[in-house]
Amino acid sequence: MKKFIWAISLLLMLFAFSTSVFAFSAVTQDTYVLMRSETHQGDLAITGKRAVIEGTVEGDVYVFADSVQILGKVQGDVIAFAGDTLINGTVEGNVRAFTQRLTVNGTVGRNITVGSANLFIPDQANIKGSIYAFTDTVDLFGTVDKEFNGLVHNLRVTGTIGKGISALRAENIKIESSAVINGDLVYTSPQKALIEPGAKLAGQEKFTQYQPKEESRFNFPIISLLVSLLSTLLLWLIIRYLFPTALLRIQQGMDTNIGSQLGVGALLLIGAPLFAIVLMVTLVGIPVAIALALSLGLLLYVSKIFVGCWAGMRLARQFRWRLHPLAAELIGILGVYILLQVPFLGWVFAIAIWMIFLGSLAAVVRRANEAAR
Template sequence: MKRVCAWSRSVVVGFFVVSLCLWMGTGQSWAFQTRISDTVYVGSGKVLHGPYLFCGDSVRLDGEVDGDVFVIAQKVVVNGAVRGDFIGVANSVDINAPVAGDARVGAGEVTLRSAVGGSFTAAASSLYIEKNGRVGRDLVFAVNRFGLDGEVGRHVSATGETVYLDGKIGGNVRLSETSSLRLGKKAVIEGDLVYSGPSKAVLQQGAQVKGKQHWTRTEGKQRYRYEKYLDVISGFLSLILTWIVLRWLLPGVWEGLGSEIADKPGKSLLMGGLAFFTIPLLAITLMFSVIGVPLALILVFFYLLLIYLSKIIVATASGMAIGRYTGWQENIHPFWLFLLGLSLVQLLTMIPQIGWAFAVTVVWLGTGAAISKLFKPKQV
């Protein structure tokens, strides 16, 4: 179960980040509108002119959005038409109204009960396309459980542990690393069925595959060979959500920490390097006394927290630097600059052979900036 949870969280971010970066390139992000609140609600009969970014614990759209929709929330319910693309990251997503363009979703549970005019990309624990659900073009997903009672206009390319098809698919179906594949009696695949997994598919009487069928047998361990990549991607989601939540609770916190690096990078690097070696030694020293054990544990906890936050701090500083150099900071929301900086930092730390050096530098810069900011004298 832990493996599945980490796996589903990982893929969520991949599609989210790629979609956002592609969208940024269109120039539409220069003028998007935002609604950030605990509960975001668009009433029935209202028409919003997008593109819109909705952030909150719960987002419910009963009204229509004439443009693209971006959502980051715990629970998302779409009951009003979206006349553009839909991109969402949430714990659960219910799409009950038409989406004119493409849909890109990363969530724990995703349910489609209406039509998506373009393609649908999903990364989730579970994905269900119910009887009235329809994907106009291609369906791409990486999930634990998938069920189809509706229709897919063209091809399906996916990875899923448990896959159940009982609807119509207008093109080919290509599935990888599938533990269980079943076709119900109403399943119709107009093209080929190509899949891999430890066992062959089960076709109920009445199921139709009009093209060729090809099965590649794989062992159980091979099903998870891609996990190391998904684990890297999973960090993106937690970092993005952490940035959003803390910026919401403490406005200006990331910009302040990022400025510490931008103003005095040498000082941040030096203080981070000293902390990297001295804090663990101090914690070990405290462990030798009974009274010092709780202090040591608290010290280690906060130090590990700083290491985790260091990538966000450096990503913010990088985004700010890019914004100043290009002049984008006047036109683009800080979130997009942070996302650009985070993508750059992530890529640098993944370079073979030398990525570890960038990773250490990021930790030193981030922790050094936080310590500098914490002990910086207050100006009266």
């Protein structure tokens, strides 16, 4: 699990903010099969237990299923959230998968980004771009034209890596005798890679050692991130079902004159803490200052949910995604959550989100007061 969070974060962000110039179709059924003789024009989203693409998709494929099989041709990207993902056909774009097991037995025209327990690249596979893997076990028998990088536990290379490895962290690395690495081998590990006689390394081996910690595997920052994400989703559901009117009104407020709302939000974000500090000077004002600080803290915490819901709905309308409102809001919330995790820039995103939310909230309150007069 600890290796999955970065992959799912990347995949969800790319999914949430992807753009499309094609028509978009959404299918929800237990088993979906695009027959060999069929061609789907535009992007295709599939939700169900099993998805099989035997024909051609002239666009991207988004899949939420227990099992995904790409046996035909996808002219765009494949974005999969599944238990098991098999690519025996051709994907002309990227493969971005958060899955228990990813097997690529065909051709991928660009890059693979994967978070999984197992990644298997058989002999006949051809990856024309790079692989970024966040997995437990990788068996690479096929050909990767560019680089292989990521965070893995066990890596075995038997095939060819066209431009080498430049950023890999792994506990165990085995380069077998048939392997060809046409570039450098740059990695961080507790011990040096096992390179068998006969293996071809065109570049240099650059090894950085680290000592694995003996503490519990569960004592890891990823657990905190996961708990934070789950608590955010739980809070979203609570707000969604207990305060749907407030959520809708604030979303509507964000749709109108967002520039002025940013200005008002900035004033509130700066002015409220200063006002609380002034109140703290007087004994009488201390309780009010504490209440104001707690209220502001609560508003800032829930702001990512309100802004995320609005962003998801806005994206769905903008790109004409045929999604249930809950799915659109979920995409938006996950996208906002990911942005907030970006080092350094996360604070910039957070300030922008706070200003948008506080400005929209102020506008809603003002309109409610005007209507009450």
